[in-house]
Amino acid sequence: MNPVVELRRDGEIAVLAVNSPPVNALSAQVREGIVEGIRQAGADASVKAVVLHCEGRTFFAGADISEFGKPPKQPMLPEVVDFIEASSKPVIAALHGTALGGGLETALACHYRVAVPSAKCGFPEVKLGLLPGAGGTQRLPRLVGPERAMEMVTSGSPISAKAAKEMGIVDELVDESDLLASAIAFARKVVAENRPLKKVRDLDDKIAAARGKPEIFDAFRKANARKFRGFQAPEYNVRCIEAAVNQPFDEGIRLERQLFQELVSGEQSAAQRHVFFAERQVWKIPDISDDTPTLPVKKVGVIGAGTMGGGISMNFANAGLPVTIVEAKPEALERGLGVIRRNYESTAKKGRMSMEDVERRMGLLTGSLKLEDLADCDLIIEAVFENMAIKKEIFSKLDAIAKPGAILASNTSYLNVNEIAAMTKRPEYVLGMHFFSPANIMRLLEVVRGEKTDKRVVATAMQLGRQIGKIAVLVGVCHGFVGNRMLEPRQREANRLILEGAMPWDVDRVLYEFGFPMGPFAMADLAGLDIGWSRETSKGETAREILCEQDRRGQKTGAGFYDYDENRNAKPSKLVEQIILDLSAKKGITRREISDQEILERCVYTMINEGAKILEEGIAIRSSDIDIVWINGYGWPVYRGGPMFYGEQVGLGKVLDRLRAYEAKFGADFKPAALLERLVAEGKGFRDL
Numbered sequence: 001m002n003p004v005v006e007l008r009r010d011g012e013i014a015v016l017a018v019n020s021p022p023v024n025a026l027s028a029q030v031r032e033g034i035v036e037g038i039r040q041a042g043a044d045a046s047v048k049a050v051v052l053h054c055e056g057r058t059f060f061a062g063a064d065i066s067e068f069g070k071p072p073k074q075p076m077l078p079e080v081v082d083f084i085e086a087s088s089k090p091v092i093a094a095l096h097g098t099a100l101g102g103g104l105e106t107a108l109a110c111h112y113r114v115a116v117p118s119a120k121c122g123f124p125e126v127k128l129g130l131l132p133g134a135g136g137t138q139r140l141p142r143l144v145g146p147e148r149a150m151e152m153v154t155s156g157s158p159i160s161a162k163a164a165k166e167m168g169i170v171d172e173l174v175d176e177s178d179l180l181a182s183a184i185a186f187a188r189k190v191v192a193e194n195r196p197l198k199k200v201r202d203l204d205d206k207i208a209a210a211r212g213k214p215e216i217f218d219a220f221r222k223a224n225a226r227k228f229r230g231f232q233a234p235e236y237n238v239r240c241i242e243a244a245v246n247q248p249f250d251e252g253i254r255l256e257r258q259l260f261q262e263l264v265s266g267e268q269s270a271a272q273r274h275v276f277f278a279e280r281q282v283w284k285i286p287d288i289s290d291d292t293p294t295l296p297v298k299k300v301g302v303i304g305a306g307t308m309g310g311g312i313s314m315n316f317a318n319a320g321l322p323v324t325i326v327e328a329k330p331e332a333l334e335r336g337l338g339v340i341r342r343n344y345e346s347t348a349k350k351g352r353m354s355m356e357d358v359e360r361r362m363g364l365l366t367g368s369l370k371l372e373d374l375a376d377c378d379l380i381i382e383a384v385f386e387n388m389a390i391k392k393e394i395f396s397k398l399d400a401i402a403k404p405g406a407i408l409a410s411n412t413s414y415l416n417v418n419e420i421a422a423m424t425k426r427p428e429y430v431l432g433m434h435f436f437s438p439a440n441i442m443r444l445l446e447v448v449r450g451e452k453t454d455k456r457v458v459a460t461a462m463q464l465g466r467q468i469g470k471i472a473v474l475v476g477v478c479h480g481f482v483g484n485r486m487l488e489p490r491q492r493e494a495n496r497l498i499l500e501g502a503m504p505w506d507v508d509r510v511l512y513e514f515g516f517p518m519g520p521f522a523m524a525d526l527a528g529l530d531i532g533w534s535r536e537t538s539k540g541e542t543a544r545e546i547l548c549e550q551d552r553r554g555q556k557t558g559a560g561f562y563d564y565d566e567n568r569n570a571k572p573s574k575l576v577e578q579i580i581l582d583l584s585a586k587k588g589i590t591r592r593e594i595s596d597q598e599i600l601e602r603c604v605y606t607m608i609n610e611g612a613k614i615l616e617e618g619i620a621i622r623s624s625d626i627d628i629v630w631i632n633g634y635g636w637p638v639y640r641g642g643p644m645f646y647g648e649q650v651g652l653g654k655v656l657d658r659l660r661a662y663e664a665k666f667g668a669d670f671k672p673a674a675l676l677e678r679l680v681a682e683g684k685g686f687r688d689l
């Protein structure tokens with residue numbers, strides 16, 4: 001007997017019941033059980049129809065992702081779905097929860113599908129760098145037409161059961177309270193009415209109109225070119241849908257299989273699968289168990305109504321929590337609240353929020369000019385500018401104001417949280433909550449654990465992060481934590497490279513082509529070159545300082561490292577080129593040709609090296625957490641899996657060799673981390689730690 005699949009009977013209807021927690025992924029054992037069940041039901045003359053039903057929280061959530069990259073186990077999913085479709089008796093899929101990927105493909109191979117209204121269907125494979133590889137790309141367009149099919153497979157976003165019913169993916173919506181009974185009743189109807197064995201593969205009407213019209217697919221590619229940039233999987237998905245329209249079913253399946261194999265054994269999918277598991281690992285903290293009690297947070301205080309404070313406040317208001325925002329001056333408070341309102345209203349204008357929602361959220365925000373008004377808050381986040389003296393003063397005042405048991409957090413991006421905590425008599429309630437700008441949009445939250453932070457406080461901050469839709473990464477105290485600390489060597493090398501021979505646009509192009517949304521100089525122009533700069537203190541020693549002195553302060557002034565037209569399109573600047581040439585000469589540097597390879601290695605391998613030091617010092621729990629920081633906070637391309645994963649993909653031995661070579665040439669900044677040396681000597685990787 002198969003331990004996870006059981007064949008039961010309800011009169012003439014056989015129920016193939018699957019119970020493989022947590023998400024009924026289609027593991028080898030499940031696949032075997034399905035084939036065996038269909039076979040038995042087929043052989044039993046008293047069975048007239050089969051209901052395929054999953055127990056627990058969901059219908060199959062897809063193929064078992066952990067099997068990819070390992071030796072294949074029989075029967076493979078494409079064979080299983082063919083076997084279901086070829087059944088001589090009608091098979092009815094009963095959908096609830098999330099019917100995803102291979103799960104939805106299994107359902108599409110059934111002859112009928114019923115679903116509860118709360119169910120969701122989708123093909124998320126593209127998010128794993130894959131395509132639906134068990135007939136999904138061929139069956140879906142036959143049900144919904146190529147345009148909708150392309151949208152579904154390339155976005156990976158699930159649709160509601162109601163939408164699935166409207167599109168023809170689901171035949172009937174049934175009572176939420178008893179899916180199985182409804183599915184059995186539906187099966188009885190199919191038998192009683194002698195309905196045909198409906199095979200999706202035989203349908204043609206939804207694809208016929210697009211046949212011989214490549215322009216439909218090209219238009220889709222063009223419209224999504226920016227979104228798809230660098231990714232292999234979206235294009236492969238589109239090719240399969242195109243084949244579904246233009247080729248016979250079996251030909252389309254052959255192409256789907258071939259392209260799936262190529263993707264699943266490729267580097268991008270390996271990276272994206274790594275990210276899938278890393279995103280789930282990140283919540284697990286070795287010395288803080290899942291059942292650690294958290295502290296109730298019903299009211300939040302935020303100090304500072306600037307860009308950061310405002311964005312942070314929006315997160316909590318969005319989650320329905322009341323927030324008191326404290327500012328020092330009435331104008332600043334008014335300005336801050338005004339910006340928040342405008343942000344919400346612009347979301348409403350785009351149709352993504354109702355005006356009632358805007359008012360509801362604004363109603364949760366209270367402005368104040370007195371720290372004392374934070375006395376009843378359960379969590380207070382300080383978001384004033386980066387100045388240790390000011391932060392210390394605020395925390396020592398807060399200590400006197402905040403109620404006992406309140407969590408005091410700093411949004412510092414670099415400073416020592418232990419020093420800040422030491423200003424209070426309750427350092428165990430102090431930690432860092434480092435949001436990324438714009439804080440209402442960016443998914444990353446670095447939760448900074450001080451040396452005295454209580455475990456319940458850490459658990460509460462992580463759980464709050466989840467509640468407000470962030471991906472929270474626990475990090476330790478050091479200058480810049482994980483993200484900004486690793487940004488430093490990249491920035492340092494970028495600045496040196498332009499003095500040694502490259503131009504800002506060369507460095508930016510290499511990093512853009514690598515997959516970052518923009519390079520460091522374009523980024524600096526966007527953020528404003530004068531952050532932290534003043535004319536009085538400017539020494540005119542760096543390109544950035546000279547540009548500021550010439551009032552080229554970035555996009556906002558129409559010029560920075562680049563020249564900008566009225567639409568903010570960047571163009572390399574002759575003037576900047578000259579500034580850089582002069583600066584090199586002034587510093588006595590003989591400029592030379594610098595290869596793209598050198599730019600990439602010096603910017604990225606130094607980051608990997610810094611990441612290794614971060615691991616060595618225990619600042620991050622695991623290397624995959626570092627990857628999550630960089631993907632969610634700094635635009636590292638997800639198809640390269642994060643800097644630590646990328647380092648392993650390149651080969652740690654190679655990274656070490658190159659660092660050594662640069663160390664010999666440029667000195668100690670390239671000195672390899674001891675951990676990197678050790679791992680390479682032992683033939684191990686970061687993931688073995």
Ligand code: 3H9
Nearest residue numbers: 025061062063064065066077100101102124132133134280
């Ligand atoms: C595919 O189907 C390819 C086919 O087209 C072709 C084949 C030839 N496999 O997310 P959660 C684990 S590709 C293995 O925290 P939730 C997950 O790691 C697949 N494991 O729960 C976690 O483990 P742990 C297409 C899986 O309620 C636990 O289950 N399908 C899989 O927040 C709970 O997960 C997908 O991409 C899996 N397929 O969300 C769907 N799924 O507890 C991927 C989950 O040890 N899954 N696990 O950390 C999801 O999107 C979400 O898990 C889901 C539930 C929405 C289902």
